[in-house]
Amino acid sequence: MRGRDQSVLNEVLPPEDRVIEAVVARYQRVAPAITRFARAIAGKEDLVVRLGSQASGSEDEIVLDPGVFQAAYARSAPVTPAEVALTSALHEVVHLLASDFEEMRPIPRAWLAHREDRETTEEPEEIEIAIPAQPPLMFEDDDPDSLDVDMVAERAPLAPEDQPVALLDAISSVGGPAAEALFFSLEDARQERVLLDGFGGVRSVLSDLYLASMPRGMEEARPLGQYALACFMMVGGYIGKDRLQRILPPHVGAALDDAQPFVDDVADASDPWTVGGLALQLLEVARIHGLAHQVQQSDSRTVKTAKNEDDSSAISDSVDAVRIVTPPLRDADSYDETKAAAQAVSAQHGKAGEADQAGDPATEQLVRVSQSPSIYLPTGQSGKLVVGNFPSQFRDFATEGRELLVHAARQWGVVQRRVAGELYPLFLANQRRGLRSGFDAGDLSPYAALLLGAGLYERMFERRDLPSRRSYAVSLLVDGSASMLQPLQSAGVRKTPWALAAASLGAWSLALLCDELQIDFEVAVFNRSFPASHDDSERSFTERRHRATGGLKRSHSGSADRLTRTVNHYLVKPFDDRWRRHEDVLAGLFYMAAAPREANQKARRNPDIAPPVSMFDKAANVDEFNVTYAAQRLAARYVSTRILVVLADGMTRGSVQALAASVEQAEKTGTTVLGIGIGDDTVNAAYSRHQVVERPEELTRAMIDGVRSTLLQTIAAAGGETWWVQSSSEHLAQQRRGANA
Numbered sequence: 001m002r003g004r005d006q007s008v009l010n011e012v013l014p015p016e017d018r019v020i021e022a023v024v025a026r027y028q029r030v031a032p033a034i035t036r037f038a039r040a041i042a043g044k045e046d047l048v049v050r051l052g053s054q055a056s057g058s059e060d061e062i063v064l065d066p067g068v069f070q071a072a073y074a075r076s077a078p079v080t081p082a083e084v085a086l087t088s089a090l091h092e093v094v095h096l097l098a099s100d101f102e103e104m105r106p107i108p109r110a111w112l113a114h115r116e117d118r119e120t121t122e123e124p125e126e127i128e129i130a131i132p133a134q135p136p137l138m139f140e141d142d143d144p145d146s147l148d149v150d151m152v153a154e155r156a157p158l159a160p161e162d163q164p165v166a167l168l169d170a171i172s173s174v175g176g177p178a179a180e181a182l183f184f185s186l187e188d189a190r191q192e193r194v195l196l197d198g199f200g201g202v203r204s205v206l207s208d209l210y211l212a213s214m215p216r217g218m219e220e221a222r223p224l225g226q227y228a229l230a231c232f233m234m235v236g237g238y239i240g241k242d243r244l245q246r247i248l249p250p251h252v253g254a255a256l257d258d259a260q261p262f263v264d265d266v267a268d269a270s271d272p273w274t275v276g277g278l279a280l281q282l283l284e285v286a287r288i289h290g291l292a293h294q295v296q297q298s299d300s301r302t303v304k305t306a307k308n309e310d311d312s313s314a315i316s317d318s319v320d321a322v323r324i325v326t327p328p329l330r331d332a333d334s335y336d337e338t339k340a341a342a343q344a345v346s347a348q349h350g351k352a353g354e355a356d357q358a359g360d361p362a363t364e365q366l367v368r369v370s371q372s373p374s375i376y377l378p379t380g381q382s383g384k385l386v387v388g389n390f391p392s393q394f395r396d397f398a399t400e401g402r403e404l405l406v407h408a409a410r411q412w413g414v415v416q417r418r419v420a421g422e423l424y425p426l427f428l429a430n431q432r433r434g435l436r437s438g439f440d441a442g443d444l445s446p447y448a449a450l451l452l453g454a455g456l457y458e459r460m461f462e463r464r465d466l467p468s469r470r471s472y473a474v475s476l477l478v479d480g481s482a483s484m485l486q487p488l489q490s491a492g493v494r495k496t497p498w499a500l501a502a503a504s505l506g507a508w509s510l511a512l513l514c515d516e517l518q519i520d521f522e523v524a525v526f527n528r529s530f531p532a533s534h535d536d537s538e539r540s541f542t543e544r545r546h547r548a549t550g551g552l553k554r555s556h557s558g559s560a561d562r563l564t565r566t567v568n569h570y571l572v573k574p575f576d577d578r579w580r581r582h583e584d585v586l587a588g589l590f591y592m593a594a595a596p597r598e599a600n601q602k603a604r605r606n607p608d609i610a611p612p613v614s615m616f617d618k619a620a621n622v623d624e625f626n627v628t629y630a631a632q633r634l635a636a637r638y639v640s641t642r643i644l645v646v647l648a649d650g651m652t653r654g655s656v657q658a659l660a661a662s663v664e665q666a667e668k669t670g671t672t673v674l675g676i677g678i679g680d681d682t683v684n685a686a687y688s689r690h691q692v693v694e695r696p697e698e699l700t701r702a703m704i705d706g707v708r709s710t711l712l713q714t715i716a717a718a719g720g721e722t723w724w725v726q727s728s729s730e731h732l733a734q735q736r737r738g739a740n741a
Contacts, residue, residue: 020556021384021563023070024051024370026085033086038062038093041195049093053363053551055327056341057096063341064092065327066366067555072209072324079208087205091192092326098191099328099335101272104164108273111174114280168332171276175283176304178292178311180332182228183279185319186266188329189236190275193267207238210322214239217321218247224291224311225318226252227259231282232319234263255289361544362551368531369563375625378661383567385625389534390525390570391541393611394588397599401587404594408505412697414704471639472714473520473575474707476510477630478503479648480525480570482618484678485596499678500593502696503647506703507572508586510645513704515579517711520637523572523586526626528653529617531568538603541612567622569629575637620653624662627673631666641714642671643707647699651682659686674706 027034035049044059052063069088073081165173171180196202210233218226226248233239234256241260245253262281269275286292293307316331328338372386408414484500507523514521530545545564552560572589573582592599592613603610627646634642644666652659663673663686675687678699683690691706693699 019562020066020070020559021366021370023073023085024066024366026081027051027064027066027069027089028367028370030082030086030089034089034093037090038097041094042097051363051367052341053360053555054337054341055092055096056338057099057328062093062096064089064096066363068092068326069324078212079205083201083205084209087202087209088324090196090199090202091206091324094195095188095191095326095329096338098195099187099326099338101167101335102339103273104166105170105273106162106164107170107174108277111170111277111280114179114284115174167273167276168335171279172332175280176295176308176312178308178315179276179280179283181312181315181319182231182283183276184329184331185228185232185315185323186235186279186282187272187275188319188323188326189232190266190269191329193236194270203237206236206324209324210236210238213322215247217318220321221318222314223249223252224286224314227255227286227289227291228315229318229322230256231259231263231266232323234260235266237267251289252291255285255291258285258288360551361548362555364544365530365548365552365563366556369566372566373629375628377624377628377658378665379655379658381655381658383622383625385569385629386531386566387569387629388531388571389574390572390585390589391532391536391611391615392534392585393537393609394592395584396609396611397588397591397602398584400595401584401589401591404591405505405508405587408501408590408594408696409509412502412505412700414505414509414697414700471520472517472641472643472711473522473634473637473639474510474514474643475522475630475634475645476507476524476703477626477644477646478507478523478525479621479623479650479678480527480616481621481649482616484649485593485616497593497596498696499649499699501590502699503678503703504586504590504593505696506647506700508590509700509704510707511573511579511583511586513707520575520639521573521579522575522630522633523582524626524630525570525572525589526568526621526623527570527616528565528567528619528621529615530564531566532570532612532615536612536615537608538610538612538614539607542607542614565617565619567625569626575633621648621650622654623648623652624654624659627659627666628662631662631669631671631673634666634671635669641711643674643710644671645674645676645703645706646687647676647678647703648680648683649678650680651685656682656685663687672710674710676702676706 031049035047038049039045039047042059046060048061050061050063051066053065054063055065055068056063069084069092072084072088079087168180171183192203192206196206214229214233217229221229230241230244230248230252233244234241241256241263245256248256259282262278262285266275266278269278283292287294292311295304295307299307320330328335369384369386372384374382375385376382478500480500484503485497486499487497511521511523513519530541530549532541533544536544549560549564552563556563572586573579588611592611596613599613603613623646627644630644630646634644663675666673667688673687673689675683675690676699677683677690677692679692679694681692683692689706691702693702
């Protein structure tokens, strides 16, 4: 039998699944249901529910702070992660909708009996009232001598109470911080009992969470805290008085007998002002039973403050250890901040409509990380990979990039026209292999009637379904860290920043080769830094990075670095897009890599339209996640031959063993992986097919020749005596003889 102190969450959720981005990801899966629930409770079909760094609730919009319901995952309770995700979000929606204490009323006279500075049972001191010689109040009809001095002495202190005040101000002025803390706990339980009535599943999960935390809370609480926690549990209907009295000290249990009628009234109340009055009654019961401090008139202001603060902390510490604390019901300051945030959001947006946007860069980044795919390595490790399109603003450098491409290709001896060379006639024949007639390729045969009459209709479509040619897909993965832009030794003479430039030229040449051969191909850049968006400019990227980093450091200081320095995978040219649509982006990337100083100067002069050149950060890459993801995308292509080329100027900062296992796993699934190290021979440890280059011309040639050689080998391995197979074998033999020479 599972005990209440045993936690299903602790058993089934590893630490990485309890981090904030994992919590947000679970919320996103139930977000539509939360929105429908909130609209039903509020009676507004256009109500917007979104995530934000500051919780708030207004008539048109509810903003949930993900850091609030993350705390639920640290509880010890026999519940599942999915139950906690739904319940904690619904819990926040309910309290943000219902917590409105702005109605102004005069302080009820019945409350005055509970004033903290009221007279005690001791004989009151006589108060002398000085009557002025000429009373300031003149009556036209009455005799001034008939002025009732007792009436003046009685009514003078009541004047402030006759003026309308807000509920929290009224409770604070009458009962002090202790009454305020007790009110928030009682109102919390009342809202859950009233507004979640009919939602048995949610109430059940809350009950499990609270009951599992209650024993420790009771054990660590002082008598007043035990009393307040018992009232909270009774008002919410989570546990009865008789059961509580069996586990509480006798003097606390005796106080619950007197508190029971007021607790019942709180559960039936429909007005927070009523709850405020009952909170004063319940605090009075605690004083009568010696659980709370007695505030005397003779006490100094310092003593009164100390007694009230001590009682307030005893109540809030014990109740907060059990309940899920929501911002508007934590304390008065938190309530004011939540209301101020709601007014700020209303003034900023003007109207609702951002249902899926985070509203601030910090939460936007948090949501983006939570929605990123999780990559599982063969070693059992897992991690988030932020995937997106490469910033399209690099098109702004396209003109200069194309000019430099021509110059660099001439300087480094890279052929830019007819890159396919001898492969083109081989692929042309290979693509036409097996095509018998026009109608086999999809055209309607003029002899369709004869075929149908002869019973060959089925056979005709059987022949069409047969594979008629081999198919190929090539993926190029380029290291995009800042080190690729640093000067490297070139031919032992001078240092120039050529690594990323040569890789971009190789990517351009490889794209031309694949485009000529009609091969599916993809170009991606990977790094580890703050992720750029596809529509970022230099200004928008830097501003968003600074604001997101600052916001996440304030709200999730321990996780800020992980959330802002993510492992990123940028798709420069995806498989399913035409090469012509992305030529300018790759040309702009080449310009930035070949002339980084000039590119940075342009970005500083006009950051609003310049591409985000500062996205290349000096952060350590984790290559294995990008290799695994690229291999998965390749495996999803319905092709017979897959080639993955990886370019990096250093080894992964993750795990060499994990990278080697990822490469081996990709090879087992039928992908040929080529690892090219730029001035670094550590690729030998992770890639079975590897090459180290020291000069820019070597890098580009290694990329093109490696892909050509693999394509020739696949054709030669097809078997048979056809001329294209023999020709490809001859080319391979020539390459081997040249390599041996």
